[in-house]
Amino acid sequence: MQDPHRLSTTLARLAVESLIEEVSLTPKPGLVDRIDQGSHNDLTFSLMVESAKSLYTTFYNMAMVAYNEGTSQFLREKIGEIGREGERQMFQVTKGVNTHKGAIWSLGLLTAAAAIHKGQSDEITLCHTAGEIARYEDRFIPHQITNGIKAVQKYGVHGAKAEAQQAFPHIRKFSLPVFKATVNELDEKTAKLNAFLALMANLDDTCLLHRGGLEGLQYAKQYAQHVLNAGNLHELQIMNEQFKERNLSPGGSADLLAATIYLYKISQFTFSTEEVYATIN
Template structure:
């Protein structure tokens, strides 16, 4: 199906572009950006971009398998299978460093949701469709204890899995509304920074918990909230230095920021396509 191929390719393009926009956003306290490596000794900007680009086929395959398909256990397991292949491709490019495992999960589900609907629809519809897919069991997930799972078990917080199953509440209720309002008031780049700060101020980020415990999480949340409230984005430079001292990295917030950017791009694209179709016909 040529239509399925074109649509799936477009979704994959947007997913990769969103990941590259996330890592390119500068400055991001504790995270890799165009200025420095943040709190990561084993990551750099070039590696993150290569990792994002190598995932194009992963997102394309997820879109193809989900094209016009309703949420189901079969679809969930196919996406999981494709995602695990994507992780292997990522690790080959990064020599074993985890760059985008969380993003494969969140953007993968949203890609499947967008392909499932095909027609133009809003960000909230895509979040809830992705949530429906995430609720199905994947019987083939290998048993493994990740840093995120350790943080979830130790501190009793929701991780990326539950965030998706709840239809991404931190995107629907926090980052997307702030992104859209900031887009009108401040422009695109500032909107992304404000959305990122809002996520950090509200999310129980398992990456922060893993590196800094409850104290580190609370510190990051409070600091992000203060900067967001003040509107002084120059403070992000100082914030980055403080995060590096404490080895703090809000990786979960970064994943949801990429997902927020992606949702916006997908819905702008589908709305534009629909308008063009109406004009032609």
């Protein structure tokens, strides 16, 4: 019989690893990576890594509460409560800077979904289970008007909430297929960069909309599709300089990239009692 603690420990570790791998991926236009801060004056690589590490307990607690549960309003509200506590811990580490609020939402839902299935599920099923959870109402969400919500209201696009409620269509249709095809033919870094470009080329990224409006969003989408089609990843460094000049940052794409990496890690891991035990001893 599988131990929920061992499963939750593994899922939390994989979630944190995915966040660290996302920020470590270099170069990423407009985003923090190992070379520079992109378009973010208030963020650094080390701060992003520390923020990711601070969320281990959040993901662990989400997995524990979801184990042996089905999708329900109770579960939605419990992981919402845990997520808000995770945000508080994150803000303590970052001194008030929002580093991973979107990632807590997306990876948190996927963590709960993986725990429901006890690690024995494919990526697409996990997306749909996460979507079922997201569609329940959380009656305890405090009323907040974030930059993402402002962009959704102003431009009539789907934000992070709708992306999850629709079972992460941009992951299922774009980033995951591109990632899996590339990782089988080439290598993981190229797969991650291609998945990132596929997301940017197709997602109505509210972070881009907030900073650059519709013009900035279209510029980023077309540029990303051009680089992806050309297969010239060396152009990402030039793209980064262009994004910094325009103050553009595809933060929504970065969150979904981390979620894509996480789903792939879960799919590659064998969640037997022995395997999970081995990872923590």
